[in-house]
Amino acid sequence: MPGLLEKRRSDREEASIPTAGMADIAFLLLIFFLVTTTINVDTGIGMTLPPKLKPEQEPPPVKERNLMNVLVNASGDVLVDEERARVAEIRDRVKKHVLNYGEDPSLSASPDDAVISIKTDAATPYNTYIEVLDEVWMAYREIWDQIARTNRLPGPDGGSAGLDQTYSSYREYYNQLGPDEDNQIRDTFGAQISIAEPDTGE
Amino acid sequence: MASQKFQRGSSSTEPEFTTASLPDIVFMLLIFFMVATVLRETDIKVRTQLPQAEALTKIDQKRLISKVHIGPLKRGENQGDTAIQIDDALIENRRTIRQIMYNKLQEQPQLIVSLKVDQESEMQIVNEVQQELREANALRINYSSNREGPPPS
Numbered sequence: 629m630p631g632l633l634e635k636r637r638s639d640r641e642e643a644s645i646p647t648a649g650m651a652d653i654a655f656l657l658l659i660f661f662l663v664t665t666t667i668n669v670d671t672g673i674g675m676t677l678p679p680k681l682k683p684e685q686e687p688p689p690v691k692e693r694n695l696m697n698v699l700v701n702a703s704g705d706v707l708v709d710e711e712r713a714r715v716a717e718i719r720d721r722v723k724k725h726v727l728n729y730g731e732d733p734s735l736s737a738s739p740d741d742a743v744i745s746i747k748t749d750a751a752t753p754y755n756t757y758i759e760v761l762d763e764v765w766m767a768y769r770e771i772w773d774q775i776a777r778t779n780r781l782p783g784p785d786g787g788s789a790g791l792d793q794t795y796s797s798y799r800e801y802y803n804q805l806g807p808d809e810d811n812q813i814r815d816t817f818g819a820q821i822s823i824a825e826p827d828t829g830e
Numbered sequence: 831m832a833s834q835k836f837q838r839g840s841s842s843t844e845p846e847f848t849t850a851s852l853p854d855i856v857f858m859l860l861i862f863f864m865v866a867t868v869l870r871e872t873d874i875k876v877r878t879q880l881p882q883a884e885a886l887t888k889i890d891q892k893r894l895i896s897k898v899h900i901g902p903l904k905r906g907e908n909q910g911d912t913a914i915q916i917d918d919a920l921i922e923n924r925r926t927i928r929q930i931m932y933n934k935l936q937e938q939p940q941l942i943v944s945l946k947v948d949q950e951s952e953m954q955i956v957n958e959v960q961q962e963l964r965e966a967n968a969l970r971i972n973y974s975s976n977r978e979g980p981p982p983s
Contacts, residue, residue: 643845652856659860670895670944671886672974680964750954754947757956758881758975765885807890826957 673761678822687825693734694741696725700760702751709734715759722767729783739783739817747824761821768819772798775813782817789816876901876915881949883975894942895972896934898927900955901948912948912955924958931966946974 681687698718699707706713708721726742728735736742744764748757771782776795780786790812795801798813805811878901889895899915914921916930935941943963947956963971 646846649852652852656856656859670889670892670972670974671977672889672944672972673883673885674887674889674942674970674972677960677964677969677971679969680967748953748957750952750957752953753949754951754953754956755881755949757953758883758949758973761973762883762885762975765883769885823960826954826961 673758673765675761675821675823690743691737691741694736694743696722696736696742696744698744698746698760698764700746700748700752700756702749702753704753704756706760715756715763718760718763719767719770722764723771726767726771727782743820743822745822745824748826750826764821765819768821769798771817772813775817776801789813873918874899874915875904875906875920876913876948877904878946878948879950880946881973881975882978883973884978886975886977887972889942889944889972894938894940895944896931896938896941897944897946897974898959899946900951900959901946902950912951914955914959924962927959927962928965931963931968935966935968940970941968942970942972943968944972944974 697707697709701707704715706715706718708718713721722744725735725744726739728737728742729739730737746757746761746764774782775789776791776798779789779791779794781789791801795804801813802811876899878899897916901912902910903913903920914924914927916927921927921930931941931943945956945959960971963969
């Protein structure tokens with residue numbers, strides 16, 4: 629018995645950090661991060677609503693040529709500038725409208741002036757609306773992709789877009805942006821998509 | 831016995847904690863975190879089958895988001911009627927949205943309202959909610975939607 633006591637005492641002096649539990653700690657941390665990390669981030673189409681106008685205030689004027697009207701009715705038919713169009717056509721129509729640079733007098737004078745207005749009927753299915761909105765956004769995405777790939781602005785006198793390098797796509801450029809960094813592409817080539825004021829009273 | 835004792839004393843790797851109870855501690859902690867971590871997704875009383883889209887943006891900052899669910903009621907007396915749910919509560923009077931959103935905006939000036947709208951809803955209700963959001967000056971919105979087709983690898 630005294631021998632045992634002595635042995636234990638000498639054992640204590642030799643103590644080293646046990647590593648057997650390390651694996652468990654690692655698992656614990658792993659599980660903790662697994663639990664707290666949210667894998668499915670919210671995705672969606674971001675929009676900014678127009679601010680509420682005061683009753684006496686008129687909506688800001690937009691020249692007819694710069695405005696591209698997209699109307700969607702209850703059965704999902706699309707009217708682009710008073711012409712029937714298929715949903716799949718919208719993307720090219722938007723790109724043509726935005727990248728007109730004053731060439732065609734019925735289309736926009738410059739990308740900065742171009743406004744895409746989307747108007748829906750009260751009974752339009754939400755699905756169709758998102759489809760149309762998505763096409764309009766994708767038109768801009770494709771233009772941005774082009775800018776990211778070439779680092780040049782589109783148009784006849786397309787200057788440098790001011791990126792430090794070229795990227796394979798807009799998404800790649802967007803993903804490498806820090807949280808406080810400015811999005812150069814969107815700053816120089818913005819998208820003006822407006823949700824039209826719904827008709828009040830029928 | 832004496833020689834054995836000597837040998838053991840000279841060995842430098844001998845003593846160890848009893849690790850037998852370590853798994854218990856780990857499991858206890860694990861269970862604690864599992865219980866304490868709020869995975870609470872509010873009880874959604876309306877069905878929201880989100881539409882699919884391509885031009886998606888991610889919202890990384892979850893704390894900026896406030897969700898508005900619009901869709902048919904899952905159960906109850908008026909099952910199938912389109913209803914609006916913000917946080918836990920169904921909205922009875924649509925006029926109250928502006929007050930709710932205004933209060934949220936005071937707490938979080940960078941508020942993003944995530945509209946989780948069922949794809950079969952009609953635009954009328956969406957427009958109404960948007961008008962309410964404009965009244966509250968909560969202008970940053972996000973039409974929550976999923977990626978088209980199978981997720982990219």
